[in-house]
Amino acid sequence: MIEAVGIGKSVDNGGTPLVILHENSFTVSEGESVAIVGVSGSGKSTLLGLLAGLDTPSEGRIVIDGHDIGAMDEDARAALRGRSVGFVFQSFQLLPSLNAIENVMLPLELAGASNAEKDAGLWLDRVGLSHRTKHYPRHLSGGEQQRVALARAFAPRPRIVLGDEPTGNLDEATGRQIIDLMFAINAESRTTLVLATHDDKIAARCRRRLRMHAGRIEEAV
Numbered sequence: 624m625i626e627a628v629g630i631g632k633s634v635d636n637g638g639t640p641l642v643i644l645h646e647n648s649f650t651v652s653e654g655e656s657v658a659i660v661g662v663s664g665s666g667k668s669t670l671l672g673l674l675a676g677l678d679t680p681s682e683g684r685i686v687i688d689g690h691d692i693g694a695m696d697e698d699a700r701a702a703l704r705g706r707s708v709g710f711v712f713q714s715f716q717l718l719p720s721l722n723a724i725e726n727v728m729l730p731l732e733l734a735g736a737s738n739a740e741k742d743a744g745l746w747l748d749r750v751g752l753s754h755r756t757k758h759y760p761r762h763l764s765g766g767e768q769q770r771v772a773l774a775r776a777f778a779p780r781p782r783i784v785l786g787d788e789p790t791g792n793l794d795e796a797t798g799r800q801i802i803d804l805m806f807a808i809n810a811e812s813r814t815t816l817v818l819a820t821h822d823d824k825i826a827a828r829c830r831r832r833l834r835m836h837a838g839r840i841e842e843a844v
Contacts, residue, residue: 624783624815625651625674630683632669632838643669644838646683653782656809656816658826661835667819670835671787674817675710676700688782705733709776709784709814711805713791715768717760717775723747724756727774734779746774750804766797770804777808784809786818790825802828 632644644666651657659667672678673685676692685692688707692700704710709730717726727743736742747756750770760768769789776784789805790798802825809816818829826832834842 624653624655624688625649625817626684626686627674628684628686630670630673630680630685632666632673632678633681642838644673644680647838647840648683649833649840649843651815651817653815654813655831656806656829657818658829658832659817659819659835660821660823660826660832662821665835666838667821667835668787669838671785671817671819675708675785676704705730705779707782709779709781711769711772711776711784711786711789713788715760715765715772715792717768717771719760722757722759723752723763723771726760726771727778730775730779736779742778743774746778747771749808750774764797765793766801769793769801773801773805773808777812777814780812781814783815783817786816786820788820789818790820790822 628648629646630644631646633640633642659670661667673680676687679693687703690703692703695703721729724740724743724747727746728739731739731742744756747753750773752767752770755763755767763771790801793801806828818825820826833840
């Protein structure tokens with residue numbers, strides 16, 4: 624489902640290249656759950672962004688669901704994300720001008736779903752927010768916003784869901800509830816799941832772990 628071959632990322636730092644990711648290679652099989660672990664600044668989020676096609680590597684090749692994303696332009700990568708990839712962000716990234724059901728409807732409408740509002744309502748019910756469908760993000764707690772974000776990520780039935788520190792802005796008890804819900808939905812949907820996290824308890828729930836340090840995958844468990 625995911626193949627990364629020698630991917631690296633560098634940015635210009637006043638005329639001197641700053642290496643964020645060194646050459647990293649790994650694969651993720653269909654239906655597998657994988658945690659990318661490491662301290663803050665180790666390169667986890669950069670790697671996840673590359674896998675999502677939100678950025679392009681400086682070197683190497685990434686194949687997502689059979690598509691070499693380096694050979695695609697931005698429009699094609701966006702279409703692939705809409706079709707095959709869901710993303711759960713640490714900071715929720717809900718659109719403030721849309722209420723809960725509208726936030727979940729958005730990717731469904733972009734994918735051409737004929738019953739976007741009905742499907743979005745069912746997903747909000749699945750995450751326990753059927754009573755909050757018309758509430759805007761500013762009126763929702765952090766845990767409720769992340770539940771909406773989960774519904775939004777899984778609603779289009781993507782083949783891959785990527786999560787970047789999905790509990791990073793939540794207290795421990797709320798974070799545990801969100802992770803329980805994410806893994807439950809993922810099991811039901813049989814989605815390939817890749818999480819970037821510094822929490823070893825969350826990582827232990829995944830089938831496999833890739834440990835990063837200073838931009839390198841140093842250990843695969």
